[in-house]
Amino acid sequence: MITSAIIPRPLARLPWRLIFMVTGIAMFGLVVLYSAAGGSMEPWAIKQALVFLFFLCVAIGMSWMSEATIKSIAFPLYGITLVMLVGVEGLGFVSKGAQRWLELGPIKLQPSEFMKPAMVLTLARFYELVPAGEIRKPRAVWPALLLLGIPAVLILIQPDLGTCIMVLLCGVTVMFLAGLPLWIFLAPIAAGAAAAPIVYHMMHGYQRKRIDVFINPESDPLGAGYHIAQSKIAIGSGGFWGKGFLHGSQSHLDYLPEGHTDFVFATMAEEWGLVGGVLLILAFAMVIRWGMRVSSNARTRFGQLAAAGLSATIFFYVAINLMMVMGLAPVVGVPLPLVSFGGSAVMTVMLCLGLLMALERQQRTVSSLA
């Protein structure tokens, strides 16, 4: 069926503006990775390019999924991912001090990545099933809290604080848009503020240190505060126009740690300056706005909630990463999607975009039929 669909007309009906925007961001990311490797496609840019191309095809392929299909896979996808998360605890091996990977023969899977879109789809599906009259009743809340809480705890104990926060924020966004009473959101914030000291005590040493360092980066300029300090130096020294392509001393001389992964934005801003940074942020903003529009235009409740949740996933990736590298949030290990080297984030974001494109195509199909 797909083969018969690949003809100029369906091709022309792809959301080209989005594809150009996303490809543009990814290309810029490749340029930054090329520079971060000291002016070489090896070892990062070439790999990243292949991963991106692959997942772009996957995303475009996904855009032909019908909303009904998406709906039907929401719960199974969630279930499988949850099982894999449990599997990580038993079968996973330690990587970077965290049990994040599930090894299935030659394939390494990071189930927590799948959990972000899976969570959005599941909650969207759940709230679609909740009748409008029931939305303010407890039975509209506690199943969602369970659906959200169990994987969040599993991810937290891996430990992967960054992904855990991401999953929680995505889930909460869907619940918020579903129309749950506001106190449900405000009360935990108040409780959280009160419980913060207790949580702080229960944290892992390295997580706690990150928070200490975030509050006072100068307390440990050579140790845990080094990342933030060097990242701020890289961004700040870039100035308006930046130091120029391949001329970022912070990244090229290895002062900036993780300059090709989590701190890739600092590598970029050092060489491309405020101009590059603002352009990148605006590009992301347009992608997210496109996603939010899909949500606004959706005719079904599932479409609305899923599209908003998936856009929010991309938003949280970008926002948390940028706040982290600019010293506005603790270092929690969230990559900058499409720019940071690493397949997982590309995969997640492209899955989200694939689903969004599918929902968007649905809208147009419906409208054209109407």
Add this chain to the structure above:
Amino acid sequence: MKPIRITTAHQSITFSRRMLLLGGAQAAVGGLLIGRLGWLAIAQNEKYQLLSESNRVQLIPVPPRRGWIIDRYGKPIAINKASFRVDLIPQQMDKGRDIIPEVASLLQLEPDDVDRIRRELAASRGFQPVSVADNVPYEQYASITVRLPELPGIAASQGFTRFYPGGSTVGQLVGYVGPASVEEYEKENKNPLLLIPGVKIGKEGLEKTMEQTLRGEPGGQRVEVTARGKIVKELDPKPDRSGGTVQLTIDSDLHQYAARRIGDQSGSVVVMDVETGDILAMPSMPSFDPNNFSDGISQAEWKMLSEDDHLPLVDKVMESLYPSGSTIKPSMALAFLKQGIDPKRRVTCTGSYPYGNHVFHCDKAHGSLDMHDAIKHSCDIFFYDTGLRANPELTSDMVNYMGYGEKFDLPAIPSQRYGTMPSPKWLMQKYHQPWHGYDTINMSIGQGYVLINPMQLAVMASRIASGKLIQPRLLKAAARHPVPDLSVDPQDLAFVRDAMTAVVNDGGTAAASKLPIPGVLMAGKTGTAQVHRLGDNERGGHENSNWKLRDHALFIGFAPADKPRYAIGCLIEHGGFGASAAAPIVKDTMTYLFDKQMALTALAQYEQTIGGPPDVRLAQKTAAWRQANGLPPLPPTKQA
């Protein structure tokens, strides 16, 4: 809860409202991020650019070349000698292999050095070299260079070490240099210059007091370096600035001559220009070899030097005090003449002089003599008797005016001790005791409370010789002040000069030390200072078999007697008679000023009797000491 029926329409409105809220929140976060980016990149740009540059560019410091110390004619006293050095560059080292033992055996390093290298290596940043050895002999340097490919991280290069051509003869004058200690580093507010391998600072003497002039400013190779300390590229070097030259008033040939002439005795000679006060020589012997000190001397060598009863570590020109003995007499005579005592007044010396319930002695019965003969023959009893007739306060003032007990403004020598010229007032102030006649008696022959340093001997001789209030000068660049005349009757000065001429040339106490140069007469005065209060049966302590109890020998002199140009003060510790131990040294040194060849011949003859020049003797002494203490002989390179 109020049962509100919520319809799909309600839900749709809520959704739209909340979408708006969410979109607004997202836009706000976006705005915050752009604002933050602008703050970092524009408002704080300057600060972060500085930090980025200080990350990127590092300086591999090159120690500045230390300034020279030269003599009045420009001859080098302390210079820098090209030498070989071996450093270790941590980032180039092979992590899997420990090359330090191999290098240590090639360079014959002591275990102490190996410990130091390991300590510094642990503390260093990757590109900063750690000093392995300085002043490496060529053979060892060569053995390292041929193995360089097998010794990753080792860098063999040429550097500079301090070199003192005068060796031990200038030890006390210039001091020595060495790496800064922790205290010195703290004292200079942690000046990073002091941490550069190979940088040495003055530890004693002129090297220490003139440190700020001599030091210079370090330059270095600016390099771009990675966070792990790997050098990526070399940038423009920062030039260093050599230290300034310090020119002394010293005549280094004369200084060395006098030092060698002191021979194996313990003492000092100070030669001054009587017109300007320029110090031409001021050796203190025996001394240490500053060349060895600047390489860092061993514990054993330090022990040998500090145990030596000839005190090689003490500057005997300015840091030691001695009774002046009879060298005080010319000034005494000036004091008497000023107080109106007739120079023709005669005193009969019978060899003993009872005063109160004590009998004071002279070294022989001189019979009846006047002031001229009393100086010539150094009769003590004349001075006892005349001193008692004079006002001790005024007498003391005159001697003090001539230089005894005076502190000199010599910025190069901060550690001078200037002794005492006692007087009734001083005694009351210091010890709350009244002045007695025996205090006058002791003072009149330079014993008792009288304590002087050899610099004062030379200054006194210069003042008598020139009739001017000469001040000693050591730094050629120091300001010259017009020298006022002494407020002493020129006739009195002429009388004293005449008597001092007779001491050497007219059958006086130093008759044996007449200058061998026709037409040039030396005037002088001997002194023999008691170290130890003698019992009656011990008279003639200068011949005591216990060296430490022997008298000090002193001599002051100037020449030519009729038109003085140079003055000399000399003190030989426990040398016995001033006439036999100190006067001949002054004679030869003075001869050198007028006829070098003749003086050098005399020196060669003298050195044959004592076993060669000072450096040869010091090396022999070190070898003998090491053998006696069961230590292996020094490697051949350290002996020179």
